Amino acid sequence: MRIYLLIILSYLIFSPAFLWAENDKEYVKTTDYISAALGAMPEKSSVIWITKDIRPDIIKILRRSNFPLRYRYYRRGNHTVWILDEIGKVMPITTGVTIEDGKIIDLTVLTYRESHGSEIRFPAYSNQYNSVTLTNGLHLSKPINGISGATLSTNAMKRVSRLALYLHNKVLEKDGPSQKK
Amino acid sequence: MTHIKIHTTLLGLALPLSFFITTSFAEDLPSKEEMWTMIQQQQAQIKRLEAIVGVTNKALSKTTVRLEENEKKIEAAGDALDQISNSSGGKSRPPTSVGGYAELHFNGGRTDQIDLHRFVVFLSHEFSDKIRFFSELEIEHAVVENGQVGAVEMEQAYVEMDINENNRVGVGVQLIPIGILNETHEPPTFYGVERNNVEKNIIPATWWEPGVRLSGNLTESLSYDLMMHSGLDTTGQAYKIRSGRKKAAKAPWKNAAVTARVTWQAMTGVEIGATVQYQDDITQSSPADENAAATLFEIHTDLKRAVSKNGTFGFRALFAQWNIKAAQADLIGRNIQRGWYVEPSYKITIDDNNAVGVFARYSVWDNEAGDNIKSSFRQTTVGLNYWPHENVVLKLDYQIDNFDQQTSEDNRINLGIGLQF
Numbered sequence: 001m002r003i004y005l006l007i008i009l010s011y012l013i014f015s016p017a018f019l020w021a022e023n024d025k026e027y028v029k030t031t032d033y034i035s036a037a038l039g040a041m042p043e044k045s046s047v048i049w050i051t052k053d054i055r056p057d058i059i060k061i062l063r064r065s066n067f068p069l070r071y072r073y074y075r076r077g078n079h080t081v082w083i084l085d086e087i088g089k090v091m092p093i094t095t096g097v098t099i100e101d102g103k104i105i106d107l108t109v110l111t112y113r114e115s116h117g118s119e120i121r122f123p124a125y126s127n128q129y130n131s132v133t134l135t136n137g138l139h140l141s142k143p144i145n146g147i148s149g150a151t152l153s154t155n156a157m158k159r160v161s162r163l164a165l166y167l168h169n170k171v172l173e174k175d176g177p178s179q180k181k
Numbered sequence: 182m183t184h185i186k187i188h189t190t191l192l193g194l195a196l197p198l199s200f201f202i203t204t205s206f207a208e209d210l211p212s213k214e215e216m217w218t219m220i221q222q223q224q225a226q227i228k229r230l231e232a233i234v235g236v237t238n239k240a241l242s243k244t245t246v247r248l249e250e251n252e253k254k255i256e257a258a259g260d261a262l263d264q265i266s267n268s269s270g271g272k273s274r275p276p277t278s279v280g281g282y283a284e285l286h287f288n289g290g291r292t293d294q295i296d297l298h299r300f301v302v303f304l305s306h307e308f309s310d311k312i313r314f315f316s317e318l319e320i321e322h323a324v325v326e327n328g329q330v331g332a333v334e335m336e337q338a339y340v341e342m343d344i345n346e347n348n349r350v351g352v353g354v355q356l357i358p359i360g361i362l363n364e365t366h367e368p369p370t371f372y373g374v375e376r377n378n379v380e381k382n383i384i385p386a387t388w389w390e391p392g393v394r395l396s397g398n399l400t401e402s403l404s405y406d407l408m409m410h411s412g413l414d415t416t417g418q419a420y421k422i423r424s425g426r427k428k429a430a431k432a433p434w435k436n437a438a439v440t441a442r443v444t445w446q447a448m449t450g451v452e453i454g455a456t457v458q459y460q461d462d463i464t465q466s467s468p469a470d471e472n473a474a475a476t477l478f479e480i481h482t483d484l485k486r487a488v489s490k491n492g493t494f495g496f497r498a499l500f501a502q503w504n505i506k507a508a509q510a511d512l513i514g515r516n517i518q519r520g521w522y523v524e525p526s527y528k529i530t531i532d533d534n535n536a537v538g539v540f541a542r543y544s545v546w547d548n549e550a551g552d553n554i555k556s557s558f559r560q561t562t563v564g565l566n567y568w569p570h571e572n573v574v575l576k577l578d579y580q581i582d583n584f585d586q587q588t589s590e591d592n593r594i595n596l597g598i599g600l601q602f
Contacts, residue, residue: 145450
């Protein structure tokens with residue numbers, strides 16, 4: 001029994017080294033996500049600053065007062081793409097959110113670093129966000145089911161989607177809707 | 182005839198008049214010299230205007246350059262401030278994260294005590310996109326010194342490395358992949374002040390061991406865990422499972438254990454999981470006890486589905502059983518140790534910050550189920566959780582005991598406050 005266990009143990013410990021030699025990083029790259037969402041990678045990102053007037057709403061969405069001074073986004077016509085980090089349990093989850101005219105058309109987890117709940121990366125979970133909008137009360141327009149054992153990660157996803165929708169709406173309010181499609 | 186006369190008369194009047202006008206207009210025109218002077222003045226005016234436009238363009242260029250410089254400075258200042266505030270979402274993100282949870286309990290009935298049951302700190306570090314470190318340090322029952330019931334426990338300390346997008350390996354002290362509560366037990370995530378007795382006494386949660394764990398996703402809805410880890414040592418504990426945990430403190434490796442789990446996400450919010458564990462001797466070949474091969478089987482479902490805009494229906498059910506092959510275990514009925522529970526619940530989200538949920542749980546467990554002597558514990562618990570924030574919970578429940586050993590019954594109210602961050 002012991003010899004078999006030692007063989008398994010050795011394999012498990014060294015398996016990453018063997019496999020890394022053949023596998024490069026396979027997470028979705030941010031630039032690939034943006035290019036796919038907008039048709040091409042824009043030359044530069046745009047920035048929305050979290051000014052005094054919108055700060056209370058961001059606090060309401062994120063449930064904390066500690067967040068960046070500005071958020072970057074990419075825009076083509078009325079499409080905007082947001083790459084956002086939000087902590088689940090202890091590690092940040094990097095998520096790409098694509099929005100058109102105030103409606104989520106895609107939510108993809110680009111990098112998941114938590115030890116549990118990686119199922120949120122898959123379409124069975126993320127497709128729930130398709131066509132979701134933001135209500136006047138800054139809530140999602142429909143309920144989202146969670147993943148067992150990953151309550152904090154699914155809560156983080158809800159915050160990210162609400163934030164992206166809110167910022168998208170502010171960008172369109174500020175710059176006006178584009179005629180380009 | 183009349184028309185011809187009228188035309189002739191008009192022509193006679195028009196000719197002298199046009200001559201008069203032409204002569205007087207020619208007299209009003211500037212001379213050639215005057216025209217030349219005017220042209221020169223206009224040329225000079227154009228040159229002056231050109232000079233003014235040139236200056237304006239230069240000023241505009243300078244302003245544009247300054248604007249670009251200012252934009253760069255603002256971006257740099259923003260980056261610096263984001264770094265100072267350690268905010269997520271900025272360009273740079275700190276690789277080290279801190280989290281934790283805590284719970285304070287009041288137990289009524291004959292127990293009649295208040296206890297800072299757990300205070301836990303998570304410390305994690307991301308070395309690279311592929312390599313991360315997780316740790317969990319816990320203080321139980323507040324005071325740790327001789328004669329006190331408290332303990333300081335290192336429940337997790339391991340490095341996790343990604344093999345590829347769907348597979349990863351963890352090396353170090355880790356929670357055993359089994360049950361519902363063993364890996365996720367932050368107070369706001371479960372109902373009831375105390376953790377349920379089935380997972381506590383049968384699995385036994387919280388259970389952690391040093392070892393190597395391979396985890397991953399076989400499909401989008403099917404995941405697996407395979408862990409080889411140090412095993413239990415029930416030497417001198419009469420095969421009592423919970424007392425056999427060595428908690429990574431010089432744990433014997435002589436008879437290690439293997440745990441395999443498969444989890445199926447049947448649909449969003451619905452998980453079904455099953456675990457099998459085998460250890461060829463849970464006495465670690467101690468001469469004090471007979472060798473005992475042990476197999477643990479566990480199956481559970483954890484359901485949490487939104488049934489309305491504000492309502493979530495929950496249902497948890499779990500069954501677990503140990504089979505221990507040892508004649509001594511047979512004698513005291515501990516060759517079979519089993520338990521199960523069902524727990525329906527309903528949660529209403531009131532607003533952004535407030536939610537309330539009610540639950541009922543029926544549990545049965547028996548650590549001496551291998552004989553005919555009645556030794557089972559049956560417990561019914563009803564209660565509610567109130568969340569004033571998604572990460573803070575106030576709990577109230579009432580437990581009704583129905584034990585075969587009636588002297589151990591303690592029907593009581595439990596109160597608790599818990600949090601996570």
